[in-house]
Amino acid sequence: MSLPPLLSAAGRIEVPAVGLGLWKLPLAHAADRVEHAIDVGYRHLDSACDYGNETAVGEGIRRSIAAGKVKRDDLWITSKLWNTYHAREHVRPACERTLRDLGVDYLDLYLIHFPIALRYxxxxxxxxxxxLFDPQAEKPRMEFARVSISETWHAMEDLVRAGLVRNIGICNFNTSLLRDLLNVATIRPAMLQVEMHPSLTQEKLLRFCREEGIGVTAFSPFGPASYVSIGMAKPEDSLFTRPAVQAxxxxxxxxxxxxLLRWGVQRGTAVVPMTSRPERLLENLSVGDFELTAEEMSAIGALNENRRFNDPGEFAEAAFNTFCPIYD
Known part of the structure; x- marks a missing residue:
């Protein structure tokens, strides 16, 4: 099997271009799935506090290291700071909790999960x-905290200086927020992770990151496929059946x-697909030994509808009784 190339962000970092996304990975299967993924060649694991499975993910990592299948330095492990821990005094404890749960001494990459500060x-x-701040309230809601991105970012920089993380970055930021962050950052963001697929190509954002030397990781690279089961997309939205993809x-x-994964990798992004089927793990990783033509890349990119499936401006009001737009 020919592995896909590494994503290089202006020579600053190199990340395995295909990782295993751990969102929605059931707790009962997480340890076995991570161990199996490492067995078939995955070296990039994309985790988060909010996924609720970091202890089990850590068990899968521990087993693989203990069995001599990999060393810690062979793996690229990403995790994310949750919205309730944005205040400076909460950032390090949140990171340390993730490190304990994953059973590792450092993270390769730690990201601000959303540009949304919630009450601690x-x-x-x-x-x-x-x-939700209080799920038992009569009408439970999100409760916001008055914490600036600048305060959170400077606390993230402290994690790098303390040796707890090697790189820091952001998720779900647009170009305006990135510009503002770059104006205050002492340590520049190494990575932006955003929803990106042929229905949401985000060309301007991708170009801006290239020009600034910020790597880009595409989550939900299959587009609507990740959201049908939770009622945020319909089966007929599928990208798998589009003529350009089929051809x-x-x-x-x-x-x-x-x-779809090759399209993402060939654009110069990392991709972090999640699969509920173990047999798909190797298939998703095996995108390094073929290329799409320029015409195919263009035809697949032309499927863009600026269709965002993971939008707090929609799901937060429906699920959490709180209007919370972050995209115009």
């Missing part, structure tokens, strides 16, 4: 705290899923 919930009260799959002898 102590670990002993609820962990992960999720979105490229037929020419290359690959699956539509592999074509």
């Amino acid at each position: 919930v102590p670990f002993e009260e609820r962990y992960p705290p999720e979105w 490229a799959a037929k020419r290359t002898g690959r699956s539509p899923a592999q074509v």
Whole structure:
């Protein structure tokens, strides 16, 4: 198997271009799935406090290291700071909790999960705290905290200086927020992780990051496929059945899923697909030994509808009784 290339951000970092996304990975299967993923060649794991499975993910990592399958330095491990821990005094304890749960001494990359600061919930009260401040309230809501991105970022920089993380970055930021962050950062963001797929190509954002030397990781690289089961997309939204994707799959002898991942990698982004089927792990990783033509890349990119499936401006009001737009 030919592995996909590394994503290089202006020579600053090199990240395995295909990682295993751990969102929605059930707790009961997480340790085994991570261990199996490492067995078949994954070296990039994309985790988060909010996924609620970091202890089990850590068990899978521990097993693989103990069995001599990998060393810690062979892995690229990403995690994310949750919204309730944005205040400077909460950033390091949140990171340290993630490190304990994952059973590692450092993270390769730590990201601000959303540009949304929520009221603090102590670990002993609820962990992960999720979105609602008080789920038992008569009408539970998100409660916002007055914490600037600048304050959170400077606390993230302290984690690098303390040796707890090697790189820091952000998720779900637009170009305006990135510009503001770059104006105050002492340590520049190494990575931006955003929803990105042929229905949401984000060309301007990708170009801006290239020019600034910021790596880009695309989450939900299959687009609506990740959201059908939770009612945020419909089966007919599928990218797998689009003629441009099907045509490229037929020419290359690959699956539509592999074509979508190759499209993302060939654009110069890392991709972090999640799969609920263990047999798909190797298929998703096997996108390094074929290329799409310029015409195929263009035809797949032309599917863009600026269609965002993971939008707090929509799901937060529906699920958490709180209007919380972050995209115009």
